Amino acid sequence: MQPSASAPVRCGLMARSAPLALLRDAGRVTVLSAPPGSGKTMVLRSWIATDDLAGRVAWVSAPRDAQRFWISIADALRGTAAGSALVRPLTPALGLDGWAVVERLLADLAPLREPVWLIIDDMQDLAADALHQVEQVVLRAPPDLRLVLASRHDMRLGLHRLRLEGELTEIRAADLRFTVAEARDLLTGAGVRLSDAALARLHEQTEGWAAGLRLAALSLAGCPDPERSADQFSGGERTVAEYLLAEVLDRQDERARRLLLRTSVLDRVNGELADLLTGGSGGEQILHDLERGGAFVVSLDAYGSWFRYHRLFAELLRRELRRTARDDIPALHAAAATWLVEHDCPAEAVRHMHELPQAPMLPEPLTGSEARVLHYLPTHLTAAEIAQQLHLSVHTVTTHLRHLYAKLGAHRRHEAVDQARALGLLT
Ligand SMILES: Nc1ncnc2c1ncn2[C@@H]1O[C@H](COP(=O)(O)OP(=O)(O)OP(=O)(O)O)[C@@H](O)[C@H]1O
Ligand SMILES: [Mg+2]
Structure with missing residues (x-):
């Protein structure tokens, strides 16, 4: 033992x-x-x-x-x-x-x-x-x-x-933050026994947040198959959702709530991205205020420019977004993808492209590098000029272009642009 x-x-x-x-x-x-x-x-x-x-x-x-x-x-x-x-x-x-x-x-x-x-x-x-x-x-x-x-x-x-x-x-x-061992003690105290693997996942989900673990313990204690339920435990869990809604989301003013909901599609957020997705301004200040206000917003760097949301909270926000503004979600992903490509974060951009409803129509997902090249297609830059912009060889860019055309089912540049626009990969 x-x-x-x-x-x-x-x-x-x-x-x-x-x-x-x-x-x-x-x-x-x-x-x-x-x-x-x-x-x-x-x-x-x-x-x-x-x-x-x-x-x-x-x-x-x-x-x-x-x-x-x-x-x-x-x-x-x-x-x-x-x-x-x-x-x-x-x-x-x-x-x-x-x-x-x-x-x-x-x-x-x-x-x-x-x-x-x-x-x-x-x-x-x-x-x-x-x-x-x-x-x-x-x-x-x-x-x-x-x-x-x-x-x-x-x-x-x-x-x-x-x-x-x-x-x-x-x-x-x-x-x-609770350690895994402390989380186990908390659950055992509530009469819940989990395998090491299920416990580790629950700990990861809750990030060792005391209230999250306690709420998990409460919901698992009365549950016939705690092992399975622990796996499904997330920000959508009713008890956590109620707690978070009451304690955090409901206390924010309308601008902060809108920012939290609309940026919940992102893995990480900064002021500029927040303004883009809300169509407002002052996003950076709101994020700082939310962090200082203990609203489960975590600063990711020493300069306080990038933030992320506590995992359980993020899940709850995404659920709320689906409930209240489902139709806006594709546009949010598309806007995020464009911004991320423009700011040299192609891998993150591709994640958002895959969230677009039309994305499954691509025979194969785009890679990060292809997404970066795609971004230059609507411009008048030649392959050599794109290569210069991206600090790549012309050969590499032409290879990416060939793959891009194949994936988009296009033969010419304007066809590739039209198809990418139709799929929401370009705005
Ligand atoms: N040491 C502990 N032993 C048992 N349960 C704990 C412990 N610490 C936290 N918890 C559980 O987590 C919940 C939240 O803890 P607590 O009330 O101490 O948080 P807090 O940081 O004071 O929150 P608030 O800012 O809302 O006052 C408690 O109600 C309890 O269920
Ligand atoms: Mg307290």
Whole structure:
């Protein structure tokens, strides 16, 4: 039997060793920033339970109302052993001023000489003012007040100085991703047993996303053939779809929703492609906002120009697109193919060409190189000039042209262009 990757803390809650180690070794301030359902709250709960921190932790789930927020912080701090003697109670009062509360709390906590953890969960719900007030607490708190701030997306907190001083620990989606072994434990805990192969596929599908795995466990637990169902588990699964729809898609404004749906035909997306497929503008900004907003949009490069969607989310988006705008799909693939050929991504372009409804009429699919040459056919460039543009030999280009004509059933260049247009391979 394989050793367990995690220990059950209590019914349904697992202590996961890697994120727990990060929390234990953390500096004075820890920021947990990961999309909905990544396991932020659960990892914090399991940490408190396994390390027996109950009397030393003040836990607040950020409400939108600033007055209630500060009252619950004072109450939570007073609930700890060390804080009970130091922190004065705060009562609701008309015009209770957050900035004044911060000064008072800092003064009360100044004599603190043993570690107390203040955990603020769901920070994304805090109003801007309260966020700045929290920032003041973070920057000026006594050394023994440890802060853990959890949020669905990165917050604009001025914590660079802490980062430079090594006082800041950052825990992100990649750190919270379930390993295969943890996924197995989660499923076993729900009474679901899968073969290694089925488990590996499920893990790949969900990308180790906690909520996805949990939802899979729920749906597989009541299922007569979990092995088979696990194979079919995808973003289309009803429970995941409902969760994602409610949590992510429904919260986006109309422009972002349109962008997500229409670009779901792509394997990866950048601002230009997004604008092309939506017929709008500002796609790059929307993608950045979606990524920062924890909307299952993952940046693929350091410059933040290419993005992709979490696999389960992408499947759900494609399903929604089929439901709501099925007729637009071929045009989206055709536009994507053209853009990708123009931008030197022929292999990706061919994938889109194959999605076109007429594509099966080709006796054999085009190769990436043929797609690149095809793109030049409607121009007046000669084979030699095309070769120059593509940094290929004339011989190679003529070979591609010969194959292209054969596949398109054409004898002349204009026939090849007409046929490619009819098939949607050229716009
Ligand atoms: N350590 C764990 N043990 C058992 N289940 C877990 C664990 N971590 C996550 N899960 C499952 O994943 C779900 C989502 O986790 P959690 O609520 O912690 O996510 P979150 O990142 O706090 O999400 P949100 O941003 O929506 O608050 C949980 O409801 C639970 O079913
Ligand atoms: Mg949470």
